[in-house]
Amino acid sequence: MTDGAEGLFITLEGGEGAGKSTQVARLKALIEKRGHKCIATREPGGAPGAEMIRKLLVEGPAERWDGVTEALLHFAARREHLRTTVLPALAAGTWVVSDRFADSTMAYQGYGHGIDRAMLGELYDIAVGDFRPDLTLILDLPVETGLKRAAERRGNETRYESLPREFHERVRQGFLDIAEADPARCTVIDATAGIDDIARAIEAALDRHLEA
Numbered sequence: 001m002t003d004g005a006e007g008l009f010i011t012l013e014g015g016e017g018a019g020k021s022t023q024v025a026r027l028k029a030l031i032e033k034r035g036h037k038c039i040a041t042r043e044p045g046g047a048p049g050a051e052m053i054r055k056l057l058v059e060g061p062a063e064r065w066d067g068v069t070e071a072l073l074h075f076a077a078r079r080e081h082l083r084t085t086v087l088p089a090l091a092a093g094t095w096v097v098s099d100r101f102a103d104s105t106m107a108y109q110g111y112g113h114g115i116d117r118a119m120l121g122e123l124y125d126i127a128v129g130d131f132r133p134d135l136t137l138i139l140d141l142p143v144e145t146g147l148k149r150a151a152e153r154r155g156n157e158t159r160y161e162s163l164p165r166e167f168h169e170r171v172r173q174g175f176l177d178i179a180e181a182d183p184a185r186c187t188v189i190d191a192t193a194g195i196d197d198i199a200r201a202i203e204a205a206l207d208r209h210l211e212a
């Protein structure tokens, strides 16, 4: 979607505790070191209205919403995030690195909760349209390792973490399926490696994208 004047939109995806937030910060620093303007943002959230919706999604008991309502809330937040944060930044030439984007909705609500994937695709078309990330990095690691890392974090954003292990196994497989179906956009990164090694693998994936 870029013609040189616009920024690049890069998304990091993966399960709980995969290291997304850690690597978003590293990637933003790398992009700035290379002389580009860059913002780091996250989903759900990334804009004032979307952050309000985030609280509804990541706090409270797991059974608070069914999968369809969850998907609708995620896409409502996403549309607001795009409209007020992502698209204006890209248009101004600023690169955007997002901690999660629409692949998370497909993995969590589609694969995890078993919501109809074609319907999720239709919601994408309604809420987002033709817009896609330029590059998506999928941080992959065993569910056990990720949940353990996530549990060591403090906070009350535990709604998804509290779902059973089988849910998270389906989410992991979902991300791998998404990557396999769209290899031009997605790169799977081994997230069991150390933080520096993962950052290097992400840099290599970015360079491959820029050379392609």
Ligand SMILES: Nc1ncnc2c1ncn2[C@@H]1O[C@H](COP(=O)(O)OP(=O)(O)O)[C@@H](O)[C@H]1O
Pocket: 014, 015, 016, 017, 018, 019, 020, 021, 022, 023, 149, 150, 152, 153, 191, 192, 193, 194, 195, 198
């Ligand atoms: N490669 C890594 N190896 C070990 N621990 C990590 C690694 N990357 C991140 N962590 C730690 O694991 C926890 C979860 O990382 P975080 O970046 O918050 O993951 P996510 O945003 O994907 O849930 C944090 O405490 C973080 O410091």
Ligand SMILES: [Mg+2]
Pocket: 020, 021, 022, 099
């Ligand atoms: Mg995070």
